[in-house]
Amino acid sequence: MARTAYHHGDLYQQAHEQALAIVREQGDSAISLRALARQIGVSTPALYRHYADRESLLAELAISGFQTLRQHLLAVDQQDSRSALIGIGLAYVAFAREEPNLYRLMFGGRVLPRGAHPRLDQAGLAAFQVLEDTVANGQQRGYLKAAPLALLTAAAWSLVHGLSQLTIDGHLPGHDNEPQLAAGITALLLDGSIERSNKEPTP
Template structure:
């Protein structure tokens, strides 16, 4: 039996089901026919809301960027440095908790090329970097911080321990703190 969704509900349901498939099996497992079947609608129904699979996956990637932005802005700490370090740990944690979604977010082979949700996620990081007094220009610090967190995330997703066998959140926090303090001016 086919479930009927109000048009306002179907796009959300399509994204939710697609994200579940991506999280479990990766984006290659997504087909419009499968998603429509799992949503209980005709194969034509998703096309009323998304131009195709790439657009649907783009929407799921955008949802992922929104979730990443929320994780970064929720980073807690008593000082700007502690908040920035917590955001770095949150970035790596997000990636390792959602590896298939993270891959979809940062690899455009299967989805629309640019997500409008990506820049706000990066802005959340830039805001945290801006709060920390540094010896380097903010744009350099943002790219470096993002590159470091992203590189560590990719190493972990790939099953690599990053440099040592003691690759824990506490060690990551200590190393990120040392790095940020190393580029901060002497107090």
């Protein structure tokens, strides 16, 4: 295979981009530092200077995934708390649908155990913080019940993560139905009743 021209300082980013393309097409199991070095056209030791091992490379991919997810969540308009909760859910599911293999890597504790990569844990928490802030805002404005913030946030995350996983695994209808699903799930979280999903909360 012909070697790809590169500048040494760009090797980290080039390897990252190439590995991300592989994960998107084939999943994280297809990642090999030796094969990746060969594709880029560098020696394996040169790549090891940037990534200690295969797992550290996968961790960097997952970190960038959480950073992108966080940006998508931050882009949701927070002016209306009810709409914001639905918007957060839709943004979350949309990311999972657009990046199914990366999403599986990000939340695949078997591949990247929690605690093994502190920067990855921090990136995940930063994305989670957006959801927690949205739930807290909903409580402050009276859209959510007076319950422990950690409990409500965990419930919201469980619902949206489950919806995302079922969607990318093909167990739910196409994305055209996601707004209705997200609205129904949010209604259950807001007031426990799908029938009341279009009503304003009682002051």
